Amino acid sequence: MKQIIKVEVSVRKVALDQCKTDLLCVGQFADAKALDKTIKQLDDKLDGALEQVIKLGDFKGKAGSSTLVYTGGKIGAKRVLLVGLGDKKKAKLGALRNAAAVAAKKAVSIKAKKMVVALHSAFGGKLDLIRCGQVMAEGVHFGSYIYDEFVTSEKNGRSESLSVELIDNNSAAVRKLDKGSHVGSIIGQAQNFARTLANRPPNIAYPEKLAAEAKKMVADLPGLSCTVFDERQLRQKKMGGIIAVGQGSEHKPRMIILKWSPSKAAKTGTVGLIGKAITFDSGGISIKPSAKMDAMKMDKTGGAVVLATMRAIAQLKLPVKVTAVVCAAENAPGGQSYRPGDVITTYSGKTVEVLNTDAEGRMVLCDGIHYAKQQKCELIIDIATLTGACMVALGMHKAGLMGNDDRLIKALSAAAERGGEPVWHMPSGDEYAEELKSKIADLKNIGSKYGGACTAASFLGEFAGQTKWAHLDIAGPMEPSEPLKKYVTDGSIGFGVRLFVEYLKGLAGK
Ligand code: BES
Ligand code: ZN
Numbered sequence: 001m002k003q004i005i006k007v008e009v010s011v012r013k014v015a016l017d018q019c020k021t022d023l024l025c026v027g028q029f030a031d032a033k034a035l036d037k038t039i040k041q042l043d044d045k046l047d048g049a050l051e052q053v054i055k056l057g058d059f060k061g062k063a064g065s066s067t068l069v070y071t072g073g074k075i076g077a078k079r080v081l082l083v084g085l086g087d088k089k090k091a092k093l094g095a096l097r098n099a100a101a102v103a104a105k106k107a108v109s110i111k112a113k114k115m116v117v118a119l120h121s122a123f124g125g126k127l128d129l130i131r132c133g134q135v136m137a138e139g140v141h142f143g144s145y146i147y148d149e150f151v152t153s154e155k156n157g158r159s160e161s162l163s164v165e166l167i168d169n170n171s172a173a174v175r176k177l178d179k180g181s182h183v184g185s186i187i188g189q190a191q192n193f194a195r196t197l198a199n200r201p202p203n204i205a206y207p208e209k210l211a212a213e214a215k216k217m218v219a220d221l222p223g224l225s226c227t228v229f230d231e232r233q234l235r236q237k238k239m240g241g242i243i244a245v246g247q248g249s250e251h252k253p254r255m256i257i258l259k260w261s262p263s264k265a266a267k268t269g270t271v272g273l274i275g276k277a278i279t280f281d282s283g284g285i286s287i288k289p290s291a292k293m294d295a296m297k298m299d300k301t302g303g304a305v306v307l308a309t310m311r312a313i314a315q316l317k318l319p320v321k322v323t324a325v326v327c328a329a330e331n332a333p334g335g336q337s338y339r340p341g342d343v344i345t346t347y348s349g350k351t352v353e354v355l356n357t358d359a360e361g362r363m364v365l366c367d368g369i370h371y372a373k374q375q376k377c378e379l380i381i382d383i384a385t386l387t388g389a390c391m392v393a394l395g396m397h398k399a400g401l402m403g404n405d406d407r408l409i410k411a412l413s414a415a416a417e418r419g420g421e422p423v424w425h426m427p428s429g430d431e432y433a434e435e436l437k438s439k440i441a442d443l444k445n446i447g448s449k450y451g452g453a454c455t456a457a458s459f460l461g462e463f464a465g466q467t468k469w470a471h472l473d474i475a476g477p478m479e480p481s482e483p484l485k486k487y488v489t490d491g492s493i494g495f496g497v498r499l500f501v502e503y504l505k506g507l508a509g510k
């Protein structure tokens with residue numbers, strides 16, 4: 001397997017026209033009347049080439065757009081990339097992150113080995129420079145990613161590595177950018193790790209392999225521990241939900257538990273992060289239609305995001321206690337599969353009447369949530385590509401956010417905003433849980449035909465009980481929406497890593 005493109009980000013004090021590089025990236029707002037003043041000097045050296053592109057109307061500074069300008073050796077850089085920042089009035093850190101992603105995507109597509117980024121300058125003093133460094137680094141990692149592990153042909157080749165410099169001509173600014181870019185690179189790399197796990201084909205990344213990846217990951221991260229329950233241990237513990245879902249596959253289920261428990265930790269109590277990792281969701285006996293069934297290899301995104309988050313917080317050494325529970329199983333049809341009609345006793349002791357084997361996410365997560373409660377997690381947040389209904393409700397742009405605690409919902413919404421991973425608060429609770437009453441067991445695993453995202457969340461809420469709990473349904477942003485395709489290539493976007501790290505940073509007071 002080949003390495004995913006290696007991206008390194010550093011920060012340097014240098015003037016725009018001095019840096020020798022394949023690609024120099026500068027920003028321009030859509031509502032600016034003329035060329036941004038920060039690049040005017042550069043343009044003078046280019047005999048007004050940048051201004052001409054704008055005057056001709058070839059580049060309008062729209063978010064997601066960019067135009068390549070060749071420098072003819074007049075400055076150190078071989079090419080200048082004008083990157084659109086959108087309207088200045090609306091532009092916040094998210095615009096900067098996106099612009100960095102556009103630039104990095106372009107750099108990879110032209111096989112640049114070195115790129116220089118000075119996108120923050122256009123904002124003047126409007127934004128905090130530490131945060132600028134962070135989001136530019138995040139964006140660079142986000143936009144440069146390509147999932148091509150199994151492409152052996154060199155025809156579609158790309159550079160093996162991309163070296164990125166964030167530059168500024170002011171020493172104090174450089175120090176701040178550097179501080180932020182260190183954080184942003186950790187988060188960006190973690191997010192790309194999640195994307196790779198989510199994108200990996202289901203014949204390669206089945207539960208046992210995912211557990212091996214988790215073990216491999218913690219080996220390099222002091223202070224992070226990993227325990228894996230195999231099928232025998234899951235049976236011993238009577239984790240009936242995850243066993244039922246996984247029993248139809250040759251590849252048996254695993255529960256992967258990671259613990260980050262620094263000695264100096266915030267007094268917030270332990271946070272439990274629970275991830276759905278269905279390595280392939282065929283639907284099981286309630287089999288899915290064949291169109292686009294391959295995308296269900298990404299039904300492990302929630303688990304991948306949880307693993308990546310643990311990697312990031314261990315690298316950042318965040319002072320907050322976190323226990324991660326990744327519920328990994330393959331939902332396959334076969335002679336051993338669980339069936340519609342089965343009654344399953346879950347780990348909590350609650351019984352569930354299975355009416356659709358394709359509603360398997362909640363069947364694995366309920367055991368993970370109960371385990372987190374037993375492990376004394378005071379806050380539980382689960383993340384899952386849980387329902388097509390959530391996509392019907394919200395489209396692909398936002399994740400659904402449900403929960404039983406207003407403060408937690410508010411904190412997660414704020415973290416989503418900071419991380420540029422939008423969520424929308426949706427209802428869950430008693431009315432929806434009412435639909436899940438079964439005549440022959442404690443619960444059914446599906447509700448009525450309406451509000452499927454809300455009934456699914458409410459099913460999980462029954463297992464969270466009195467514990468503070470929130471749920472992220474990431475079925476929509478499992479893949480990039482149309483506007484996001486300007487910033488990233490196809491496949492998983494690892495939605496949730498930035499949100500989670502921002503949330504945990506917030507708890508840790510960082
Ligand atoms: N993994 C799917 C949900 C999904 C669908 C995620 C499309 C991403 C894209 C989930 O396990 C599922 O199949 N849910 C069913 C639930 C139904 C049977 C109540 C669904 O949404 O149809
Ligand atoms: Zn399913």
Ligand code: ZN
Nearest residue numbers: 278281299361
């Ligand atoms: Zn699923």
